[in-house]
Amino acid sequence: MQAIKLADLNNDNNLDLVVVSAGIRNVAILLGDGAGGFHYRSDFRGPANPTAIFVEDVNGDGLSDVTLVDLSARTFRTFLGDGTGSFSPADPGLVSLTGSSIQIQDLNWNQRNSLIELIQIGHSISINANYGPGDIQNIINYTDFPNFFTGLGDFSNDGHIDLAIGRLLNLIKASRQPSLRRNDG
Numbered sequence: 001m002q003a004i005k006l007a008d009l010n011n012d013n014n015l016d017l018v019v020v021s022a023g024i025r026n027v028a029i030l031l032g033d034g035a036g037g038f039h040y041r042s043d044f045r046g047p048a049n050p051t052a053i054f055v056e057d058v059n060g061d062g063l064s065d066v067t068l069v070d071l072s073a074r075t076f077r078t079f080l081g082d083g084t085g086s087f088s089p090a091d092p093g094l095v096s097l098t099g100s101s102i103q104i105q106d107l108n109w110n111q112r113n114s115l116i117e118l119i120q121i122g123h124s125i126s127i128n129a130n131y132g133p134g135d136i137q138n139i140i141n142y143t144d145f146p147n148f149f150t151g152l153g154d155f156s157n158d159g160h161i162d163l164a165i166g167r168l169l170n171l172i173k174a175s176r177q178p179s180l181r182r183n184d185g
Helices: 168-172
Strands: 002-007 016-021 026-032 038-045 052-056 065-070 075-081 087-089 101-105 114-119 124-130 136-142 149-153 162-166 179-181
Touching (some): 002 052
Antiparallel strands (some): 026 038, 065 075, 075 087
16 A cells, blocks of 8 residues: 555644555655645654554544554554654554454544454454553444444534444445444443
8 A cells, every 4th residue: 555644743733744655664754844845754664564544643642643554464553653743653552453444533532542443254343442552452342234334423413423334235225324333432
């Protein structure tokens, strides 16, 4: 995968670039100057075959972190940002990924983003809560539906992020509704 994510990595209100190059395991950080230009800040070694990249605050310190998912190796790795555009590897945690799609969102209001995994083979979704550095625990597994895709949002207007689960057939037949799992906080 070759990917680019945009985010303010050094808190200067300018968009910066995270550039992932597959095969050479390189992640480059380019800081934006606010006038459309970018300059090299740093790079670090990522996973061999990244399949997803997220730029989110995962440890609750208010700074952007980079999480790279390698589904072929069933792993993810988070690099913690220091607010200047530099990143250092975090504890990889104890979760082994088995899914085919990953999303990151703070589901339990602890200011730490959790991992939501779509596992197509076993028709399940796994939610791995982030309780702090090195403390990622599997808390919920939904296994009662054949799934295809997920969406996150506050569908019930209660201030909690909910999980919508659909499948390919739902896209074709308008009469079918996606499954909704409401978050009770």
